Amino acid sequence: MGDFGVELARLRTRSGWTVRQLARRAGVSEGQISNLESGRRNPTSSVAAACDAALGADGELIRLAETTRRGTADRSLVEVEPLVAGYGRILEQLKDIGRSTGPNFVDAALRSAARVLTDAAPRAEAHRRHEVWLLASRVAEYTGWMAQEAGNPAEALRWTDLAVRWGANGGDETMAAYALVRKASIAEHRGDPAAIVLAGQAAAHPATTPLIRAHAARREAQGxxxxxxHGACHDALQRSRDHAREADRPGVHWGPRIENGSPRLIEASCMIGLRQFEQATDLFASELRHRPERPPDSNSRTRFEIRQATALAGIDRLDRACHLVEALLPTIRILDSATIRTELGQFAGHARGRAATPGQRSLIETAAALAHGRG
Known part of the structure; x- marks a missing residue:
C-alpha cells in the first residue's frame, strides 16, 4: 500500500536524513530524490534499488516502484478501504515526525500524499468517495500548518483553502469554520489584531462545532x-473551557487535540500578554512539572517552556530563565519552527534591559539571533 514518493519521503524522515544525506548514501542526485518524493518523476529500477538499500526498506521501495510503473496509465476504479487506511496511518506518522523534528522533514511527503489522494478521489467508488476527499482535506490542513511552521504564511493560507475545498467535496463544511481559526493563528503570529475578528467569525460560522469554538476562543483570548x-481575555478563556467540555463528539476533529494545550497553560500564556508575570510563572511551574520531559509533541512543549522563561524574565529571575532557554537551544535548532522563533523573539525582548551577567547577555543575544533565523 502506498505511493513510491510518499513512502520514500516517510522512510527518509523516519531515518532523520535530509534529501542531501539520502542522495549521498544512495549515490543519486538531490534533484532525483526531490522529484521522486514530489511525484514529478517515476523511479527507475536502479534508483529504487539504491534507495531501498540505503534506507533498509527490505524490498518495499523496489516493489512500489514496479507498481508505480505498471500503474502509470491506470485509471481503473480505486479501492477506498486500503487507500484510506494506508494514508491515514501515513498522515499520523508524518504528524508524529513533524511534532518532533519540524516542518522541513515532512513537507515533501505531505505534498505527495495530497497528490495521490486527490488523483484517486475521482476514481474511487462513488458511495465512498467522500472518505478520500476528507482524508485529503486533513492532509492539506496539516500541510498548511507545516507551511506556517516553516515561515511561509502565504503557502499556509493556500493549503488551508485547499483543505476547505476538499472537505466540502467530502460533504464536511466544518473545515471552513476551522480555517478561520487557522487564519487567526497566522494573524496572531504576525501581531495582527485581525486575529480576534477571525476567531469570532470561526465561533459564529454556521458549520462550527464545540471543539472549533474552543480553539477559536483560545485564539481570541490570546489576542x-x-x-x-483583561476582561475580554478572561471571558474568552472561560468560553474556551466551556466549549472544550462539550467537544467530545463523533466526526472529523480539526486541529490539535484540545488537551494538548492545557487550559492553564493557555491562561499562563495570556498572563504574559497582560504582563501578569508572577501569575504566569506560577501557572507554568504547576502545569509543566506534571508533564513528561520529552513528550511526542516537542514543538508544543518547547513553545510553552520558552513562554515560561519569558514569564521568569518578567519577574527578574533571569538566571532561571536563561537556564531554561539554554537547555532548549538544541531542540529549537532541530525544529526550526517559525512559531517557536516568534516565542524566542518575545523572550529576548523581555530579557533585554534586565540586569544580566555577561553569560546571560550572550545567551539572550543568541536567542535573538535564532529568532531572526540566524545561528
Missing part, C-alpha cells in the same frame, strides 16, 4: 491579552 484587555 485580547496582547491588547491588554
Amino acid at each position: 485580547h491579552a496582547h491588547l491588554g484587555d
